[in-house]
Amino acid sequence: MPKLKVVFLDRATIPSQIHLKPLSFEHEWVEYDFTAPELVAERVAGADVVITNKVVLNADNLAQAQQLKLIAVSATGVNNVDVDYCKGNNIAVANVQGYATQSVPEHVIAMLFTLKRNLVGYHQDIEAGEWQKDKQFCFFTHPIQDVAGSTLGLIGSGSLGQATAILAKAIGMNVIFAERKGADSCREGYLPFDAVLKQADALSLHCPLTEATRNLISERELAMMKPSAVLINAGRGGLVDEQALVEALKSNEIAGAGMDVFTQEPADNSNPLLANSHLPNLLLTPHVAWGSDSSIQKLSDILIDNIDGFVAGNPQNLVR
Structure with missing residues (x-):
């Protein structure tokens, strides 16, 4: 077998402490920390695996990759790859699944406790000197809600949604799953979408981003939620209308929100969430729910296995 060229376009998305195990076949390995759009065509040219x-x-930059056989996505989502072009040009696409079923649920539950107990608000009040003004051993400037006994509504019942449900039940929560928005009937074990919005004390999103789910949660949906409810999105940024969410938080239409994902990443100050990051009931993290060391190591191992398997004639995790 001739030596194959493997090009990693954004190696810095995997932290340096994570070990990438070696490929099992003879190859030339080329990696870049990041690749700007204008450099993609040049860097994929001559690659067998990207x-x-x-x-x-x-289609534009892949046209330069005449010998490309496999695109190995080091994530689950493949919306950054023109899958139709790959199908028409005999380029296989493989992704990584099931690696974050511990990390993402733990992040969601951490956000849930932080929001329900108003930890950000209390931290800000201490910094502002509120404790010294009150002159008591404690002070109560924000409501504190118990998580046990409350209801978690889940939108998305794949591996991450199911793993979040297991963890939520372990801390005493009642878990309900939402049927697809606008569905005429419910599958067994699901409740109507709007009913889940109205019943949930916390709502967590774990569905893919498609045209059908873009702005899945906007003004109408936020208005249906309890004023004491919190919204958590560790799925995809486009699932939530960010401006509508900020308005709902400011008007106390809902009690809080934890956002790990944004419509554009990295987000800048034009994003309404960043522009209002000072709100005590808004918790922001930079798309790291998936990123525990153990999860990234698992992702890296599956990524290499995907490439090894494909080259050996035993492809796995193909999305096309």
Whole structure:
């Protein structure tokens, strides 16, 4: 077998402390920390295997990759890859699944406790000197809600949604799953979408981003939620109308929100969430719910296994 060229376009998306195990076949390995859009075509030219996490691979830049056989996505989502072009040009696409079923649920539950107990608000009040003004051994400037006995509504029942449900039940929560928005009937074990919005004390999103789910949670949906409810999104940024969410938080239409994902990443100050990051009932993290060391190591191992398997004639995790 001739030596194959493997190009990793955004190696820095995997932290340096994570060990990438070696490929089992003879190859030339080329990696870049990041790849700007204007450099993609040049860097994929001559590659047999291209690894990408978030670098966009489209018809224009892939046209330069005449010998490309496999795109190995070091993530679950493949919306950054033109899958139709790959199908028409005999380029296989493989992704990584099931690696974050511990990390994401733990992040969701951490956000849930933080929001329900108003930890950010209390931290801000201490910094502002509120404790010294009150002159008591404690002070209560924000409501504190117990999580046990409350209801978690889940939108998305894949591996991450199911793993979140298991963890939520372990801390005493009642868990309900939402049927798809606008569905005429409910599958067994699901409740109507609007009913879940109205019943949930916390709502967590774990569904993919498609045209059908873009702005899944907007003004109408936020208005249906309890004023004491919190919203957590560790799924995809486009699932939530960010401006509508900020307005709901400011008007106390809902009690709080934890956002790990944004419509554009990295987010800048034009994003309404960042512009209002000072709100005591808004918790922001930079798309790291998936990123415990153990989860990233598992992702890396599956990524290499995907490439090894494909080259050996035993492809796995193909999305096309």
